[in-house]
Amino acid sequence: MVLERSAGVAALVALVLAVTALVLVLSRGRAPAQADYTAAQRADAKTQACASANLVRNAVMLNTNRALPENAGVVGTLASAANARIALFNGGQYLLARLDPATPPDLAASIRDFGNALMDVGAAAIAETPNTHPKQAQRLSKADELSKHIVELCK
Missing domain, CATH: 1.20.5 (Single alpha-helices involved in coiled-coils or other helix-helix interfaces)
Known part of the structure; x- marks a missing residue:
């Protein structure tokens, strides 16, 4: 006992x-609480986060909407698709890697969500899921909504 x-x-x-x-x-x-950062550090972090989001958004837009020449052939089509997938997946990783802890919490959360959404779209694209597939269409819509929200937060 x-x-x-x-x-x-x-x-x-x-x-x-x-x-x-x-x-x-x-x-x-x-990470330290937001109160531990100066106003200048928070402003710099916001500026950098917004610049990173703009860079990735432009890369994704350019590489996913590229018009192929008529003589692109199979290799050209595959190369263009590969660039689009790289822009999506690596763009998401870039956003997550560049996020400063001093970034305002609402913007940081949106950037994280956007980065993850881009990687989800990219991973599905690598698996050759068509954009018309319901789940891929939903992922694309979510990424678009997050992108627009970040634009608003960066004003």
Whole structure:
């Protein structure tokens, strides 16, 4: 009976220590609160985030709407499709990698959502999912809505 009780106490102590360690690790991994940034740092982060979003939006627009010449052939068509997929997938990665922790929270969340949406569209395109497929059409619509929202936030 005493052994069972001490084993239960030991298990409870181990659980408390594990939870405490997890909380400490997670709290140290967080970015500083917005209040820890100066107004200039927040403004610079917003400017950079908006510039990155514009760069990616332009790259996606150019590479997904490129008109092929009549003599493009199969190789030209595949090359154009590959560039569109690269613009989508790498554009999403670029946005996530360039996001400064001082970026205003609403803009940062929209940029993260947009970056992930672009990668989702790109991954589906790499799998040769047509834009007319209902799920791909939904992904495209979501990315377009997020893009427009970012434009508004960047004004």
